[in-house]
Amino acid sequence: MISIPVVSTGVSTHSTLLFVLAAVAVVIAVRWVASRTGLPAAALLPLIGIAYALLPGPNIGLDPDLVLMVVLPPLLYSAALDSSLLDIRRNLRIVVSLSVLLVLLTGLLVGVGFHLFVAGATLAAGIAVGAAVAPPDPVAALAVGRRVNLPPKMVTIIQGEGLLNDATALTMLSVAVAAAVGGEFSFHAAVGQFVLAAAGGIAVGVVVARAKRLVRPLTADPLLSNAISLATPFVAYLLGEALHVSGVLAVVVAGLIVGHQTPQFGSGAARLQTNAVWRLVDFLLEGFVFLLIGQQLPAVVRGLRQYETSTIAVAVAVSVGVVLLLRPAWLILTQWLPRSLHTRLGGVAEQDDTDPPGAARRTGRADRNARGLTAREVVALSWSGTRGVISLAAIFTLPLTTNSGDPFPDRDLLLFCTFVVVLVTLVGQGLTFAPLVRMLGLRADEADQARVRNEARSAAVEAALARLDTVAAEEPDTRVAVDTTRAQLLTRLARYRGRLDLLQQSGSSELPTSPEYETALRVHRTALEAQREELLRWRDSGRLPDEGLRVLERELDHEELLLPKRAPG
Structure with missing residues (x-):
């Protein structure tokens, strides 16, 4: 036994x-x-x-x-x-x-x-x-x-x-x-x-x-x-x-x-x-x-x-x-x-x-x-x-x-x-x-759950924008960095609000489909795959060591992890 x-x-x-x-x-x-x-x-x-x-x-x-x-x-x-x-x-x-x-x-x-x-x-x-x-x-x-x-x-x-x-x-x-x-x-x-x-x-x-x-x-x-x-x-x-x-x-x-x-x-x-x-x-x-x-x-x-x-x-x-x-x-x-x-x-x-x-x-x-x-x-x-x-x-x-x-x-x-x-x-x-x-x-209720998540995302971005205003006021030398970060956050906020608008218009408990958003996700994944293929070519040709490949792959993996499996969750 x-x-x-x-x-x-x-x-x-x-x-x-x-x-x-x-x-x-x-x-x-x-x-x-x-x-x-x-x-x-x-x-x-x-x-x-x-x-x-x-x-x-x-x-x-x-x-x-x-x-x-x-x-x-x-x-x-x-x-x-x-x-x-x-x-x-x-x-x-x-x-x-x-x-x-x-x-x-x-x-x-x-x-x-x-x-x-x-x-x-x-x-x-x-x-x-x-x-x-x-x-x-x-x-x-x-x-x-x-x-x-x-x-x-x-x-x-x-x-x-x-x-x-x-x-x-x-x-x-x-x-x-x-x-x-x-x-x-x-x-x-x-x-x-x-x-x-x-x-x-x-x-x-x-x-x-x-x-x-x-x-x-x-x-x-x-x-x-x-x-x-x-x-x-x-x-x-x-x-x-x-x-x-x-x-x-x-x-x-x-x-x-x-x-x-x-x-x-x-x-x-x-x-x-x-x-x-x-x-x-x-x-x-x-x-x-x-x-x-x-x-x-x-x-x-x-x-x-x-x-x-x-x-x-x-x-x-x-x-x-x-x-x-x-x-x-x-x-x-x-x-x-x-x-x-x-x-x-x-x-x-x-x-x-x-x-x-x-x-x-x-x-x-x-x-x-x-x-x-x-x-x-x-x-x-x-x-x-x-x-x-x-x-x-x-x-x-x-x-x-x-x-x-x-x-x-x-x-x-x-x-x-x-x-x-x-x-x-x-x-x-x-x-x-x-x-x-x-x-x-x-x-x-998938649509309701997605609404809550996107409301929370929007609130988090708005809090970040408010914090950036404070930083810019207290540290004038950070204005360039603050402006760059603010532009990225505003783009993200517009995306979240777009998802919320789509969810608000849907009267179903199912997640609504958005052809434009699905296309954007597909294009984003295609771009990530192209980057991975190029990194492998660099590694195989001897221009990039394996340790560097792992670091860069990990960056791409984290970026892919942020992409939702379904829109607009």
Whole structure:
């Protein structure tokens, strides 16, 4: 058996390298297929993992400690960096409702279902598997949602829920395991442990984020900035675990704060490189994780011989049924609660579902956020609760024996139920989420988003022009440079205002097309390509060293990066 990321004895380094390269090749191939077919890679990779697991030969075993300490922190931190602290705060009620209250209720109901309907199952063991399957992993849903252009508010809710629910679930799991192993359970002690873990995790996250600000003089160097960024999630997690609080929550809070402050304290070069590094980390880790899920099939099936088929069927039905049915029921229930109770529980309010496309402005968007979710959004959120590797890692942490030396109750059955829940939601919901969103007609108002961006661009240029006036008045010798810069900014401002005029004239939520603007973009790209070709001719003829070529190519690459993929975004 091979553990991750280090191969155990009995397998050569050569074989390990070939195995890793093969996995990378599979991840790349599946990503290519997904981009061509529209199918989510997160749903395809577990199926390939299952197919591989059924073949003879070495297999990958899930080491829960390595997943929780090595894989989970960077994935959570990267997602937090990519999230909006302000948007999550704006939607905090529904995020808390889903990531805390729904997770707790899911764990409890699965536990009660096991206790009542599964022969011989204890309540503590049932709550343990309930805690493992309770937290959705938003990777698959977000990948699909972004591809079908899900509204930003929906993305924020799914993202915020995925960031915060792991801490709730893992804390609940530890309480349930303690009860199952020791045979004792105290409700007050469990609540106190949960509150202490959450509050401590938040505090640790804030401390780590502040500490990262103290070393910001080092972040001007992109390499140092990347090294510090990659180390931050592990520091936050290990510090939280060392203090016996939620390391997961510490990572999330640190990531949200750092991501919010990066535009203020980071350099442009460091931000560009850090974003590229984290995109690569996400791509590789997520790919390996979803392959890893499928390859756990032999491990979870191995211990089922001791159970009757009816017991397995009932246990699976309870687990899958609660996970699939409770989420929509919870969302619908919180929609119908009285407004006063709704406010306290963090539910969602009624909203008129007939907003005309393109009619939103800043106040309109804020008003819609305050009103909550539409019926279509509730349906989409109900189907976005895919589970992932965190559920498997959590359930694999169950001890083999209790304090008395007896086997942990129904451990193999709990493993199998968790695997089935992950597979059903990840593949079933993952493959059908995009068609559902399209059928519901849930799309972001692209024209409105483009209007906001171009309003912000115009405001930024106007602020720069005002600053130039101040500089020219205070430093007369800079007038030539100021005039040159002002002319460039005025040209840019005219372009932004032209885009705004085009967007204002469009009554659709789709981005309007502008033949003139598309032509200008095509001509600009043609000019950039001609410059690259000429630089290569200089290099090949010996007139330009490779080092100079890389510097000049980087300038052209940055210029091309500023060009929008579509007009007039």
